[in-house]
Amino acid sequence: MPKHVVSVSIGSSKRNAKAEVRLESLNETFILERIGTDGSWEKAIELVRSLDGKVDAFGLGGADLYVWAGKRRYTFRDSLRLARAAQKTPMLDGSGLKHTLERKAVQDLEPMIGWKGKKVLVPSAIDRFGLAEALTEAGAQVLYGDFIYALGIDIPLRTLSALRTWAYILLPIITQLPFKWLYPTGEKQEKQVLDWRQKYFRWADVIAGDWHFMRRYMPQDMQGKIILTNTTTQDDLTFMRARGITTLITTTPRLSGRSFGTNVMEAFFVAAAGKYPLSEQEYLEYIEKLGLRPQVTEL
Known part of the structure; x- marks a missing residue:
């Protein structure tokens, strides 16, 4: 069975x-x-x-x-x-697998991407701390967008130490808030928000992490960009092609047309x-x- x-x-x-x-x-x-x-x-x-x-x-x-x-x-x-x-x-x-699988994915992708100096946007790094650490260790120029995309505050974090310090201060409070205040759930996952947050997508060579944050704030023109994420469907691939994204890399395998x-x-x-x-x-x-x-x- x-x-x-x-x-x-x-x-x-x-x-x-x-x-x-x-x-x-x-x-x-x-x-x-x-x-x-x-x-x-x-x-x-x-x-x-x-x-x-x-x-x-x-x-x-x-x-x-x-x-x-x-x-x-x-x-x-x-x-x-x-x-x-x-x-x-x-x-x-x-969370246990993110810490291992996504860290390993960064190492495996080194020959293809060459992380050193690459501009990488991670819209939400707190729920992918292993990924954030691995990108920093690989020498990427990383922008952690937790304030920007979860809280709507234009404060880009550019070092892992800054991310960690703010996490220690804010997470005891943030984790007690309604989850829908922080992350798109239900129908919100299908809606796009086209505002000032798009500028950080334009800056980046690679956008890595949670797909729903990416989809929600992604500009129309993503020509030449690389997406590193996991949960994607055939509709998501159509969405990416329409925006000119060059390459999709998923850390989990595609089964029956989607990555789980x-x-x-x-x-x-x-x-x-x-x-x-x-x-x-x-x-x-x-x-x-x-x-x-x-x-x-x-x-």
């Missing part, structure tokens, strides 16, 4: 997907499913309760449960309500291992065992 992974997402139901994956290396079949609740936390909680104990692992999509700054971990209040609805089945938000989020892949690893939690080393072992590499799509 296939192992079943369900990502319960606060995002749009238009992005729902389901794929069956056979892994010969593990001699197992997996069903990976994503179900959006269009911004409703209550629907998401009911869905988790109805599937709890009936599936092998949950992903939490469209929101973060945890964010990291250095070695400190912070928990979002809204997401914790949802996570507590899962009493029997483990729930993963992708890190929360799905982290839940997938836990289902495959049959235990929770997994250590950072165990995540790396599964990444190697499954041969996960950044997937490059020339647009």
Whole structure:
């Protein structure tokens, strides 16, 4: 019987997907499913309760449960309500895998991109601290846009130390706010905001991190730009081509025409291992065992 992974997402139901994956290396079949609740936390909680104990692992999509700054971990209040609805089945938000898979992706992409001096915009670095650290270590010229895109304040952060300092100050407060104030959920994921924030896209050679922040604030002309992200659909590829984006790189593989989020892949690893939690080393072992590499799509 296939192992079943369900990502319960606060995002749009238009992005729902389901794929069956056979892994010969593990001699197992997996069903990976994503179900959006269009911004409703209550629907998401009911869905988790109805599937709890009936599936092998949950992903939490469209929101973060945890964010990291250095070695400190912070928990979002809204997401914790949802996570507590899962009493029997483990729930993963992708934060563990982001720290390993995305860091490794930066290293793997060095021969192709040549990070040193490359101008990279990370619209939201707090939920991808491993990516932020890896880009800095690789010598990229990075602009961390957390103030700009999450809070609407024109304060670009250009060093990892500044990002970490502000995270220590603000995250204890920010994680207690309604998540929808900070991140596009439900129908907001489909809407574009064309304002002053577009100038930072024009500055960058590469835009890396969360796709929904990118899509929401992306200018019409993105000629020659590279996108490094994970959760994308066929419609997203059409959107990128219309804006002239040269290359899409996803850190997770494309299955049934789309790349699933890190929360799905982290839940997938836990289902495959049959235990929770997994250590950072165990995540790396599964990444190697499954041969996960950044997937490059020339647009």
